[in-house]
Each structure stands twice: as structure tokens, then as C-alpha cells.
Amino acid sequence: MAIDIRTLANAIRALSMDAVEAANSGHPGMPMGMADAATVLWTEYLRHDPADPHWPDRDRFVLSAGHGSMLIYALLHLTGYARPTIDDIRGFRQLGSPCAGHPENFLLEGVEATTGPLGQGLAMAVGMAIAERHLNAEYGDDLVAHRTWVVAGDGCLMEGVNHEAAGLAGHLALGRLIVLWDDNKITIDGATDLSTSEDVAARYAAYGWHVARCDGLDAGDVRRAIDEALADPRPSLIACRTIIGFGAPNKQGTAATHGSALGADEVAAARKELGWDYPPFEIPADIAATWLALGQRGQGEHRAWQARLDASAGRNEFLRRMAGRLPEGSTRDAYLDELAAHPQNLATRKSSELALEAINAFLPETIGGSADLTGSNNTKTKAQKPLTKDDYSGRYIYYGIREFGMGAAMNGMALHGGVIPYGGTFLIFSDYARPAIRLSALQQVRVIYVMTHDSIGLGEDGPTHQPIEQLMGLRAIPNLAVFRPADAVETAECWSLALRREDGPSLLALTRQNLPQLRLERAPEILSGRGAYRLRGADAARRVVLLATGSEVQVAVAVADALEGQGIGADIVSMPCWSLFDAQDAAYRSDILPDGVLLVSIEAGATLGWERYTGRFGLNIGIDRFGASAPGDDLMRHFGFTAEAIVPKILERLE
Numbered sequence: 001m002a003i004d005i006r007t008l009a010n011a012i013r014a015l016s017m018d019a020v021e022a023a024n025s026g027h028p029g030m031p032m033g034m035a036d037a038a039t040v041l042w043t044e045y046l047r048h049d050p051a052d053p054h055w056p057d058r059d060r061f062v063l064s065a066g067h068g069s070m071l072i073y074a075l076l077h078l079t080g081y082a083r084p085t086i087d088d089i090r091g092f093r094q095l096g097s098p099c100a101g102h103p104e105n106f107l108l109e110g111v112e113a114t115t116g117p118l119g120q121g122l123a124m125a126v127g128m129a130i131a132e133r134h135l136n137a138e139y140g141d142d143l144v145a146h147r148t149w150v151v152a153g154d155g156c157l158m159e160g161v162n163h164e165a166a167g168l169a170g171h172l173a174l175g176r177l178i179v180l181w182d183d184n185k186i187t188i189d190g191a192t193d194l195s196t197s198e199d200v201a202a203r204y205a206a207y208g209w210h211v212a213r214c215d216g217l218d219a220g221d222v223r224r225a226i227d228e229a230l231a232d233p234r235p236s237l238i239a240c241r242t243i244i245g246f247g248a249p250n251k252q253g254t255a256a257t258h259g260s261a262l263g264a265d266e267v268a269a270a271r272k273e274l275g276w277d278y279p280p281f282e283i284p285a286d287i288a289a290t291w292l293a294l295g296q297r298g299q300g301e302h303r304a305w306q307a308r309l310d311a312s313a314g315r316n317e318f319l320r321r322m323a324g325r326l327p328e329g330s331t332r333d334a335y336l337d338e339l340a341a342h343p344q345n346l347a348t349r350k351s352s353e354l355a356l357e358a359i360n361a362f363l364p365e366t367i368g369g370s371a372d373l374t375g376s377n378n379t380k381t382k383a384q385k386p387l388t389k390d391d392y393s394g395r396y397i398y399y400g401i402r403e404f405g406m407g408a409a410m411n412g413m414a415l416h417g418g419v420i421p422y423g424g425t426f427l428i429f430s431d432y433a434r435p436a437i438r439l440s441a442l443q444q445v446r447v448i449y450v451m452t453h454d455s456i457g458l459g460e461d462g463p464t465h466q467p468i469e470q471l472m473g474l475r476a477i478p479n480l481a482v483f484r485p486a487d488a489v490e491t492a493e494c495w496s497l498a499l500r501r502e503d504g505p506s507l508l509a510l511t512r513q514n515l516p517q518l519r520l521e522r523a524p525e526i527l528s529g530r531g532a533y534r535l536r537g538a539d540a541a542r543r544v545v546l547l548a549t550g551s552e553v554q555v556a557v558a559v560a561d562a563l564e565g566q567g568i569g570a571d572i573v574s575m576p577c578w579s580l581f582d583a584q585d586a587a588y589r590s591d592i593l594p595d596g597v598l599l600v601s602i603e604a605g606a607t608l609g610w611e612r613y614t615g616r617f618g619l620n621i622g623i624d625r626f627g628a629s630a631p632g633d634d635l636m637r638h639f640g641f642t643a644e645a646i647v648p649k650i651l652e653r654l655e
């Protein structure tokens with residue numbers, strides 16, 4: 001006897017209740033409310049093959065309402081993914097289980113994105129949909145023609161980032177993006193009318209989206225709405241009216257089901273209400289078998305796709321790109337030879353552009369962009385055409401003034417694979433993008449942030465635009481490589497290191513102002529790869545080691561010159577990347593930062609943190625207040641970034 005959709009959905013409901021009950025922690029309401037809509041999507045529409053979660057042309061599914069993680073764990077389990085097993089689900093939210101509190105892309109195949117910070121899943125899905133269209137433009141319908149599906153909650157549609165993301169998606173006409181909104185009118189504090197009265201559907205229509213509504217608890221109506229969305233060329237928002245915690249007779253429809261276990265009595269009552277007469281974590285064989293069979297729907301399409309791929313001339317290149325492997329060879333060494341032969345005194349943002357000219361010509365997978373600061377960030381190279389709704393093959397995205405949306409979209413692109421996104425804004429506005437930068441790092445994706453105007457050296461725009469605590473704050477994000485190169489050579493090296501970092505994001509902090517090229521000889525290795533290295537050793541007996549980054553390395557050179565003039569030996573250490581230095585062995589680190597000398601840091605930003613290298617008795621030259629509005633050179637002098645200001649402080653310490 002065929003199993004009806006409601007019964008299939010009840011398997012999700014039961015697993016969700018049971019897992020949350022066992023953990024005494026978690027969110028049963030959302031999976032119980034959306035179980036029917038999700039069942040329709042996963043058993044009738046979603047193109048996937050649980051046997052190969054990496055099938056490049058699979059549909060992407062993003063649970064933006066990540067607190068409802070049991071929904072995706074149940075779906076993956078029931079449709080036959082190797083993990084989570086039923087034991088994994090029993091271990092929901094416990095150490096060692098891949099069924100973490102919120103879905104983590106690095107713990108479970110089939111979890112396309114880490115979600116939980118509301119709104120960001122939807123915003124990442126926009127990036128996935130961009131990557132899909134871009135690769136479709138390059139490889140055609142035969143190899144790339146999938147959809148991106150999202151389940152979002154009221155919270156996702158309240159967070160500001162949904163505006164940036166949906167605006168971009170509408171502008172780029174990403175018609176293969178379909179968002180199912182769990183329109184349950186409940187959030188944690190209670191009914192949504194406590195805090196919002198906007199017309200979400202009208203707002204999305206204004207973005208250029210198609211909007212449909214359905215009864216999310218009626219499979220037939222969900223099907224109708226999805227069919228409507230599929231037929232419409234615009235991105236679609238489907239408002240699914242649901243009841244949070246559906247099936248729990250005394251608690252459904254209330255915030256009480258949102259984020260805590262229902263309790264034994266209510267779980268028992270829900271089992272009765274749903275007609276689910278089975279023990280916890282037990283799925284009857286016929287229901288499990290039906291789910292499993294429905295999970296295999298995509299196998300034929302997968303096989304047909306594989307045959308097309310195998311017959312395709314672009315096969316190897318396509319697979320290389322999807323695997324995220326860089327091609328053989330590099331343009332870096334030739335470029336570094338060129339800089340050694342013809343030194344360049346340039347702002348590092350300009351050096352970055354020059355490096356990018358070589359990189360973008362060599363790597364077809366880069367997609368650049370900027371949040372409306374293209375001319376300032378120097379992110380666009382000459383041959384890059386814009387990616388638009390009329391030409392998705394373009395490799396440059398005008399993100400508009402949407403720093404957070406840009407970061408999240410880049411995360412989605414990187415998660416999708418096949419492309420390497422980089423995008424620019426001013427370093428100060430890393431604060432606007434920071435939640436996405438954090439998720440780049442957590443998700444271990446190769447996203448490259450190009451952040452220019454990296455200090456008071458930017459000058460006249462004043463304290464609102466002058467980063468102070470940003471660099472240090474970014475260095476505190478685990479698995480984010482923060483690079484602050486000192487000249488054109490280091491900038492090229494740092495770009496190379498960022499591109500080769502497959503399992504994490506990088507951020508390049510670059511100057512607005514010109515800097516001299518300090519590295520004039522071709523080094524036998526990529527010195528920036530050490531994180532910190534001796535740019536110049538002491539001449540006289542060494543008593544001082546100067547540690548500096550970016551534009552302050554030239555200041556360290558002037559300081560060292562002045563000290564040497566007085567017979568005081570000083571090493572100059574350029575430190576473009578803390579985290580790479582920290583990864584060096586102890587012998588290297590203590591060679592660069594020896595005992596028995598005065599260690600001095602020089603960086604035009606917050607000093608907090610430099611003590612880890614200079615020690616308590618070192619000297620930290622920085623800025624622990626907001627900047628000021630004046631020409632950059634004047635500010636550097638005013639804030640003491642000159643040999644005249646720094647040398648006396650060092651002499652005082654040496655006495």
C-alpha cells in the first residue's frame with residue numbers, strides 16, 4: 001500500500017521530537033511545521049543522489065532557518081545519505097555527532113552551508129544561484145542546470161541581510177532560486193505582530209521576485225505553488241502558511257514549540273494526534289523503504305548527466321574547477337621576476353590590481369567584484385566583463401552597496417564550487433561584512449576579501465573611514481588569514497598564498513597611499529608564506545627587533561636606519577600574516593623574535609594583541625583612539641609614525 005505524504009512527513013516530525021527530547025535541547029517547532037512542504041520538495045522536486053552528495057549538477061538545498069536542523073538531518077537520513085545514521089540522530093547536539101545544534105557544512109555531506117545565523121543561508125543561496133548561472137554560461141545546460149532551494153523562517157526575512165541578498169537576486173534575475181518561507185507567524189518572543197507589520201510579499205515583489213502563497217500543511221497546495229514558481233522566470237518566494245510545532249496538540253501554534261523539548265507528555269500526545277504509534281527513533285520498515293526509494297529518484301538523471309560529462313570535451317577542466325584544484329603552473333614567478341627587474345612604488349591596492357591582471361588571465365575560475373568601490377578597491381581587471389542578467393558569463397559582479405550581502409554571496413559561490421570569488425570594500429566596512437567573514441572561516445571556504453584604505457593613511461575621509469580595531473578584530477577570527485602586505489612584492493606573494501589556501505578565507509588589507517618597493521631582490525622562497533620574516537638584519541650589534549606590517553614597514557626601515565646611525569643594531573621584520581607566522585616551528589619563530597632584545601611593534605591600528613610577540617616589556621607603537629580628518633601623511637606624522645617620534649621612545653627603553 002502506498003504511503004501518503006502526511007505519513008512520510010510524520011517520520012520527520014517524530015525524529016525531530018525524539019531527537020530534541022533526547023538532547024533536552026533543540027528546536028522541534030520548525031521541522032514539525034515544515035515537514036509536509038519539505039517532504040514534497042525532497043521527494044518530488046529536489047534533484048539529488050544520496051549515493052553521491054558531491055554530484056556537481058545536484059540541486060542545492062539550504063536550510064536558512066538553521067535552528068530547525070532536525071529537518072535536514074531527518075531528510076538526509078530518510079532519503080538514504082550514508083550519514084546521519086539513526087545513531088547520529090540519537091546523538092543530536094552531543095559531542096561527536098555530526099548532527100550539531102545547527103547544520104555544519106563540514107560535518108555532514110548534503111549540508112551545503114552552515115546555517116543558524118538567520119538570513120545568511122538565504123544570502124548564501126543567492127551566491128550558489130549566481131555560481132550555477134555562471135557555470136551554466138560556460139559549460140551549458142548539459143553539465144550545469146540545477147536549482148537552489150531554500151527554507152527560510154520569519155527571522156531570515158527580518159534580518160537586514162535578506163534585503164541585500166534578495167535585491168541582488170532580483171537584479172540578477174536568478175530564476176532558479178526558490179525560497180520556501182515557513183510563514184508560521186511565530187518567533188521566539190511570540191507572534192510576529194509583536195515586532196513586524198511589513199508586507200513581505202510586496203517587498204519581494206518590489207525586488208523583482210515572483211511571490212506565491214500556499215497552505216504549507218497541504219501537500220497538494222505546496223505542489224501547486226512550487227509548479228508556479230518553476231514556471232516563472234523570476235526568483236520565487238513561496239509563503240507557506242504553517243503551524244509551528246504542528247502535531248503537538250497543546251503547544252502547536254505557539255512559541256513554546258520553537259526552541260525547547262516538548263516534554264514527555266506532549267510528545268506522547270503528539271504521537272496520538274499524528275497517529276504515529278512507534279517507539280522513539282523507530283521508523284517502520286514500509287515507511288523507511290518508501291523514503292529510501294524516493295531518495296533514489298535522481299539516480300537516472302545522475303547517470304545521464306555522467307554520460308554527458310564523459311562525452312564532453314570540457315570534462316577534465318570542469319572536474320578540475322569543481323574540485324577546486326588550481327591548474328598546473330603559475331604566473332607568479334614571472335611576475336615576481338618582473339618586479340625585481342623593475343621595482344614599483346605603488347599603493348598596495350594598485351599592486352593588488354597588477355597581481356590580479358596576471359591571476360585573472362591565468363585562472364578562469366576567479367569572479368571578482370566590489371561593493372560599489374571598484375575604482376577604489378582596484379578589484380576589476382581590464383578583461384573582466386560584468387556578470388549581468390543578460391550575460392552570466394561575466395567575471396565581475398557589481399554588488400552594489402551590500403557588503404554583508406557580498407560576503408554571504410561569495411560564501412555561497414565558494415560552497416557551490418567551480419569558482420573562486422573575491423570582493424572588495426574599504427577595510428572599515430569589514431564590520432558590515434563581518435558575520436559573513438566569520439562564516440567563511442567557519443565553513444572553511446576559499447573566499448578572498450580585498451579590503452583597501454587600511455589605516456589612517458587613507459587621510460581626509462576621517463575617523464569614520466579609518467580602521468583602528470578592525471585588523472586586530474579580524475585576526476581574532478579563527479581560520480581567517482589576514483594579510484597586510486608592505487609592498488608590491490608582498491602583495492603578489494599574499495595573493496598567491498590566498499589562492500592556494502583551499503580550506504579557508506583570506507583577507508588582504510591594502511593601502512590607499514603609495515608605498516616604496518622594499519623587496520628589491522628576488523628571494524628564493526615566498527617569504528610572506530612564513531607569516532613574518534627578516535626583511536633586513538641588524539648591522540651593528542643587535543639590540544632591537546622592529547616588527548611592522550603594511551605601510552608601517554617603511555617606517556620601521558627609517559627607524560632602523562636612525563638606530564644603526566647611532567650604533568644600535570636593529571632587525572626589521574615584516575609580518576604580513578600573523579597566523580602563518582604562528583604556524584612556523586619554534587626554531588624559526590625564536591630566530592625571528594629572539595630573546596634579549598627590545599621588541600617593538602609598529603602598526604597604525606589598535607595595539608591590543610601585539611604583546612604576544614613583543615612581550616610585556618616590549619614597545620607597541622599604534623593607535624588606540626579614533627583617527628582624524630587630514631591628509632594621510634599629516635596624520636601619520638601626527639600619530640607618531642615617523643622615525644623622529646619612534647626612535648626616542650626606543651632609546652628611552654634601551655637605557
Ligand SMILES: Cc1ncc(C[n+]2csc(CCOP(=O)(O)OP(=O)(O)O)c2C)c(N)n1
Nearest residue numbers: 030067116117118153154155186187188258
Ligand atoms: C542572526 C541571528 N539572530 C538571532 C538568532 C536567535 N534565533 C534563533 S531562531 C530565532 C527566531 C526565529 O524565528 P523564525 O525564523 O520565525 O523561526 P520559528 O520560530 O518559526 O522556528 C532567533 C531569534 C539567530 N539564530 N540568528
Ligand SMILES: [Mg+2]
Nearest residue numbers: 154184186187
Ligand atoms: Mg516563525
